[in-house]
Amino acid sequence: MAxxxxxxxxxxxxxxxxxxxxxxFTAGVEIDxxxxxxxxxxxDKGWDIVGEEIEKQLALxxxxxxxKAKKGLK
Numbered sequence: 861m862a863x864x865x866x867x868x869x870x871x872x873x874x875x876x877x878x879x880x881x882x883x884x885f886t887a888g889v890e891i892d893x894x895x896x897x898x899x900x901x902x903x904d905k906g907w908d909i910v911g912e913e914i915e916k917q918l919a920l921x922x923x924x925x926x927x928k929a930k931k932g933l934k
Contacts, residue, residue, distance in 0.1 A: 864899045867891050869906035873914050887913035 870888035
């Protein structure tokens with residue numbers, strides 16, 4: 861049986877914006893599996909980290925823009 865030494869987890873979330881625009885949020889993590897550690901627990905920890913990061917990115921994007929300057933292309 862193979863020995864698992866590292867676990868990679870990556871998630872990407874595509875959000876649709878007005879005017880047929882999109883924005884993609886991506887987060888990833890690589891975690892070393894220590895001897896005696898359960899690989900499934902490490903995998904679950906990786907998903908928790910990635911999910912929290914995507915949530916942070918979404919929250920930043922959804923903050924109300926109070927500036928008078930318009931961003932993006934005209």
